[in-house]
Amino acid sequence: MAAQVSPVKQGKPGVSRAARLSVAPMMDWTDRHCRYLHRLLSSRALLYTEMVTAPALVRGGATHLLSFNAEEHPVALQLGGSDPAELAEAARMGAAAGYDEINLNVGCPSDRVQSGTFGAVLMKDPGLVAECCAAMIEASPVEVTVKCRIGVDDQDPEVVLPEFIARVSAAGVQRFAIHARKAWLQGLSPKQNRDVPPLDYNLALRMKGLFPALHLSVNGGIGSLDEAEAFLEQGFDGVMIGRVAYHSPTEILAQADRRIFGAGEDSDPVQVALAMMPYAERHIASGGKLAQVTRHMLGLFTGRPGARNWRRVLSEQAHRPGVGPELIEEALSSILDAQAA
Numbered sequence: 001m002a003a004q005v006s007p008v009k010q011g012k013p014g015v016s017r018a019a020r021l022s023v024a025p026m027m028d029w030t031d032r033h034c035r036y037l038h039r040l041l042s043s044r045a046l047l048y049t050e051m052v053t054a055p056a057l058v059r060g061g062a063t064h065l066l067s068f069n070a071e072e073h074p075v076a077l078q079l080g081g082s083d084p085a086e087l088a089e090a091a092r093m094g095a096a097a098g099y100d101e102i103n104l105n106v107g108c109p110s111d112r113v114q115s116g117t118f119g120a121v122l123m124k125d126p127g128l129v130a131e132c133c134a135a136m137i138e139a140s141p142v143e144v145t146v147k148c149r150i151g152v153d154d155q156d157p158e159v160v161l162p163e164f165i166a167r168v169s170a171a172g173v174q175r176f177a178i179h180a181r182k183a184w185l186q187g188l189s190p191k192q193n194r195d196v197p198p199l200d201y202n203l204a205l206r207m208k209g210l211f212p213a214l215h216l217s218v219n220g221g222i223g224s225l226d227e228a229e230a231f232l233e234q235g236f237d238g239v240m241i242g243r244v245a246y247h248s249p250t251e252i253l254a255q256a257d258r259r260i261f262g263a264g265e266d267s268d269p270v271q272v273a274l275a276m277m278p279y280a281e282r283h284i285a286s287g288g289k290l291a292q293v294t295r296h297m298l299g300l301f302t303g304r305p306g307a308r309n310w311r312r313v314l315s316e317q318a319h320r321p322g323v324g325p326e327l328i329e330e331a332l333s334s335i336l337d338a339q340a341a
């Protein structure tokens, strides 16, 4: 079932190693400011962009969507689309822009995405996904990976998931992130589709038994670094974390280099906050707004003394005209006071 028929391009080894822990692609959340923050917290975890659609890049010329900070590596570009030639061109553009990996979204159930035949609906057409991936692999010098669900609607995941992985890996994809629940394309909002369909981690893990040579990451509902370690011990090659990494980035990323990758120091969120000040300054100097950066920092001290005040100062004041990066230092005082108390 898992026979690989096409020549496989090897990805950069460092990138699949980084996929031991990744922060999931999240629209409107994992933009470049968010990724810069996450990179300060962990020098090793793999970071994903928000999804960028192939039509926006190829037909819309929206190449600004490809820009990122050099510090973000290793960083993967997630693409949405279902036209092999267009995806191939988008993958070529992504690789030329310097991304370390190109990922195809086969998991997102939002209406907007469905209307263009993107995302989770493609679980129904593994042949087309395989064709898209083959074209992307041909066009891209960097590794092409897939993020998928275990099925959609009334599909039987026990049947659909192994068949999907077999066909797509036969096209040359060696690394998958499996969001271990179905998407229901009718009747649930995208948000409900991240919580309501039950998780089936065991099915995802059985894929590792069926396809031992593939690199498989588990995604969905993972809430701590302890849980991530447990999944790795069970046999997954990687763990992908979305919402908790966004809302509590320190909890997931500050100890990740040492605990998940076995090298490096834990990061200190106070130092990370301070290191965001020159970044925010550069962003403002280039015409951006402070709040575009600080909105991703609200969860930096989640669960720690002073966190509520930190959030309040940033969320209430960062939008005000003329406010600069010194607001970060001001907000930090509640954390430092609480630490000193």
Ligand SMILES: Cc1cc2nc3c(=O)[nH]c(=O)nc-3n(C[C@H](O)[C@H](O)[C@H](O)COP(=O)(O)O)c2cc1C
Binding pocket: 024, 025, 026, 027, 028, 029, 050, 051, 078, 105, 106, 107, 108, 147, 179, 194, 219, 220, 221, 222, 240, 241, 242, 243, 244
């Ligand atoms: C705000 C938000 C936006 C998302 N956007 C994307 C996306 O662009 N592409 C994608 O593949 N998944 C997207 N997802 C799904 C996440 O990547 C992830 O699969 C999902 O949240 C489950 O993981 P978690 O339980 O760790 O959050 C999004 C999730 C959230 C919360």
